[in-house]
Amino acid sequence: MQQLSLFKTGVWIQKIQVSSETAPDQFYTLGRSIDGVQGCSCPSWIYQRSPLAQRRPCKHLIRFAESLERGG
């Protein structure tokens, strides 16, 4: 439930859903906060213990950034 509460706090101004590569019917939510911090609802991002702004991007965030750079 930690995952849901994080994404209900209202800090995320932009959200987008992506599917998991390993499980296509599993969706994760990527969000961007008003401070420009990016987050994901997957366990590898959620369970990092660092503060939001210091977390490392998970593979979903990296893949999303790469798709933006490619222009699509």
Ligand SMILES: [Zn+2]
């Ligand atoms: Zn992720």
